[in-house]
Amino acid sequence: MALLFAGLAVLGVRVHGTALARAVASRILCAVAVAGSCGDEPALIAAYGTEVGGLARDHMPTLAFEAGSRGVPVDWRSCRRTACGDGGEEGLVRRSDAGLPVTAFVHVVDCRSGGREATTAAGADCSGRRSGYLYLQYWLYYPDSATFRGIPIAQDAGFHEDDWESVQVRIGEDGSVDQRASSHHGYNYRGDEANLASDAGIGPLRDLNEALGARPDNGWGPETGLLLVSGGSHAGNLGDDRGSRYTPATSVHLIPLDPIAAADRTAFAVAPPWLKKAWLDPEAEWTD
Numbered sequence: 325m326a327l328l329f330a331g332l333a334v335l336g337v338r339v340h341g342t343a344l345a346r347a348v349a350s351r352i353l354c355a356v357a358v359a360g361s362c363g364d365e366p367a368l369i370a371a372y373g374t375e376v377g378g379l380a381r382d383h384m385p386t387l388a389f390e391a392g393s394r395g396v397p398v399d400w401r402s403c404r405r406t407a408c409g410d411g412g413e414e415g416l417v418r419r420s421d422a423g424l425p426v427t428a429f430v431h432v433v434d435c436r437s438g439g440r441e442a443t444t445a446a447g448a449d450c451s452g453r454r455s456g457y458l459y460l461q462y463w464l465y466y467p468d469s470a471t472f473r474g475i476p477i478a479q480d481a482g483f484h485e486d487d488w489e490s491v492q493v494r495i496g497e498d499g500s501v502d503q504r505a506s507s508h509h510g511y512n513y514r515g516d517e518a519n520l521a522s523d524a525g526i527g528p529l530r531d532l533n534e535a536l537g538a539r540p541d542n543g544w545g546p547e548t549g550l551l552l553v554s555g556g557s558h559a560g561n562l563g564d565d566r567g568s569r570y571t572p573a574t575s576v577h578l579i580p581l582d583p584i585a586a587a588d589r590t591a592f593a594v595a596p597p598w599l600k601k602a603w604l605d606p607e608a609e610w611t612d
Contacts, residue, residue: 395467428576
């Protein structure tokens with residue numbers, strides 16, 4: 325702290341009073357902090373710029389977990405076991421039982437006029453319907469997936485280690501905001517009968533539902549700001565009621581995934597986000 329004040333003096337900044345001195349020091353330290361010290365904004369802005377970094381923070385939805393479930397999304401670099409990725413069964417959940425913060429990883433695909441050139445140069449698809457949109461992808465990691473957890477007769481059916489799910493936001497140049505969530509093999513909006521074909525990965529039925537207007541186009545629908553997470557499989561839908569077990573959007577720790585993905589060599593049981601089609605094609609129809 326003394327070195328900080330000395331630096332200010334060299335720059336000709338006169339600091340009067342302890343309260344003001346601490347305030348100035350706090351602002352300067354926060355400006356160079358990593359995510360988790362003064363919120364996520366410094367790291368998000370460093371990765372994506374002031375505007376997009378702010379939008380990534382603003383559009384993170386609240387997470388609503390199925391009653392009785394235990395899993396919460398965590399940072400795989402700190403936890404890849406169910407024991408450290410489980411949290412409380414009820415109420416407000418900000419951390420796992422092991423003390424790890426509820427975490428989402430951010431990936432951005434900017435297909436607007438100002439960002440399209442750099443985005444396509446990085447290999448992403450901004451053609452056709454994608455043009456003019458900013459896509460914010462929030463990737464959630466769970467140490468395992470167990471679709472039939474709690475059903476003794478199912479035993480290990482539907483189980484695999486490592487689980488990546490996502491909720492995605494699409495922002496139009498006209499200010500419109502849409503959302504969709506990964507759910508088993510496809511992308512869903514509301515959890516109703518119209519989404520069953522996507523959940524089961526039945527392409528022809530899904531296409532028929534969309535053609536008849538029974539299901540929002542490719543899983544997109546108006547932003548609700550609330551992701552409903554099913555127990556076991558962690559499949560998602562968008563909703564309005566957070567229920568009895570939830571993590572507020574402002575309490576979800578956000579980490580830019582792009583700089584991590586470039587160097588990560590972790591062996592996952594399922595494809596990580598940067599190896600999925602949606603990483604480069606934000607309108608991808610399938611989750612693999």
